[in-house]
Amino acid sequence: MSSAADRSKNYLNEESGLWSWLTTLDHKRIGIMYMITVMFFFLIGGVFALLIRAELFSVGPTVVEGAAQYNQLMTFHGAIMVFMVIIPGIPAFLGNFFLPLQIGAKDVAFPKVNLMSWYCLIIGAAISFYSLFFNGADTGWTFYTPYSIETDNGTILLVLGAFVMGFSSILTGVNFVATTHRLRAPGMGFFQMPLFVWGLYSTAILQVVATPVLGITLLLLAAEKTMGIGFFDPALGGDPVLFQHFFWFYSHPAVYIMILPAMGIISELITTFSRKVIFGYKAIAFSSVGIAAVSFFVWGHHMFVSGQSQLAGVIFSFLTMLVGVPTAIKTFNWVATMYKGSIQFQSPMLYAMGFLFLFTIGGVTGVMLAVMAVDVHFHDTYFVVAHFHYVMVGGTLMAIMGGIYYWFPKMFGKMYNEFMAQLSFLFIFVGFNVTFFPQFILGAQGMPRRYFDYLPAFEPLNRVSTVGSWLIGIGFLIGLYVIVSGMLKGKKAPDNPWGAKTLEWQTSSPPPHTNFHEQPVVTGGPYEYR
């Protein structure tokens, strides 16, 4: 086991050929397969987004063939981005690759299950896209009854696709909880775990507990559409609002499935590039768990205008505001970590700071929407669209991009072009604000979301927003160039280019099949910079 000979072998070149990838049980290779998959879906979802914005450039029909096609675009943009990009994005891609490395394990607990979860995603996605041949689906990604029952049957396929993709999420969650509990390196207690692991762990618990409820909800919806079981049909004694309760019981925690691992990445980035011990390690760790716990009791805030009782509304409103507390704890701790640190403005850090800025706007507008009186006015307007894009894109996507650049040298053993990466960030950051900030104003003025058309008064700000979407598109294209060119012809990366302290940087780049050349033993915390 002497290292000189071993170092030429790594997980990328140990075996070759497409088949060796499709049947691999190595968490790192599965992570890379997720990366390619998610980037592909992101491209499709992104093109749909650009088409939506292009349609809204002017009053009246612009580029899309009528309102029906617009509704399908909007539905698929949402479903793709939620189920195929943001939910698997961090846990299944970056988490798969780095959870075992960060805790000093050789693999995840159940490698076969891990591979199976990738196939579940692919099969589920295939079923979803197949629905496009049957008039697609036009319900929005939320599938609200009663409309989803009455509309074309393509919806069933999208619903079943999401059901199968749910298995992918559940299996990843089970794997990660077991891995975190059982496979930590000797000496690594829960409070020596890197904060990205804490984020993934909280996420995995949410995936395990919440996703099955989505599963049964989607099954019931499919049964409703095929057999007319009447659970959501008032004519047969059912209740359409029950669907909303079921749906949001999953889909609100799902919002935290999207953001918690992103917060984990941000914790890593900020401490590494400030060259400072993270401020309030335990506070950040526990606030992840806190957010996960509270997130199960806030689903009613999606339903303030659905006729739930006022008392329920008040309780949900209060609990929703409560989420702001652990979230703010994290934000303040990150800022405190940067305070008097030796900050390096590498592109991962730029994304981390972009996250802080955008996510704070998204979070604060979230608290606004939690106020019932405000929500009744803003419900189903572009204000909500802007709010959750600030959280999902400004939060999660910024973190994914930062994470990709941060771990790129480790994943591929090569460096990317720093200048181009910063240029990409500039376009995405500016473009994002140009796109979505006007939507806050449009929403406050009363422009409803999800519509094919709008009143002439809304046109100027919609034009600004569409121009912004082009900037985002350019930014991501540059990002794609940075990633692909870095993979192909990047300079060879050292094992630890950022001087980071967590375990994944202690092994070679790219890591060998068994992750470490010898079993790491942990003797201190993850961020001992001084």
Next chain:
Amino acid sequence: MSTVNKPRSEGGHAFHFDNAEHEFETSKFGIWLFLCTEVLMFGGLFVAYFLFEHKFPETFIEGATYLDWKFGAVNTAVLLLSSFTMVLSIYYAQNNKTKQCVNMLFITLGCGFIFMGIKYLEYMHKIELGLLPGEMFSFTGEVGASNLGLYFSTYYMMTGLHGSHVLVGMGLIVWCIVRARRGEYNSKYFTTLECVGLFWHLVDLIWIYLFPLLYLVD
């Protein structure tokens, strides 16, 4: 690293675990987590059941009169027996008695068949009478309560989801039989048998809740 290449039935283990015990405990932990997801999935149906039962108590009382509690009771007994034989098969595997282990698995599988057979008879009987879910409800007899179709929707969804789990469980038991006959299970390795056993017990447990809720409402 010699343990890595040994088959599991001789005390080997996958490369990323410290030892066979570590692997066994982790697998069990994983299957328990998976069972949590199953409970939550059925949980959605139980919530729907209690909601509709609260809304239409008479419907549920009347609906239950169309079910024959004797069939349900026999099925309960069959599943309880199968859980017992499942436990015995693990016990025999732990004591290196492969033949008895396989026999017990066959009895468990047989119980699965009996359960599904009885379920089939029940379904056929109801379908003939037109006691169908939701809008397909076409029962021509005298009906007292409103929305009886909703009761049968609940019935079919709950027992259908449960039945599909029984079928999956039976498939897993067949897989265990194949492996057991190859002599893969012994005192050093019986992880998959244990995990399938836990799954089978959960399926059994869910039925124990379904039986009174659906058959014994009154």
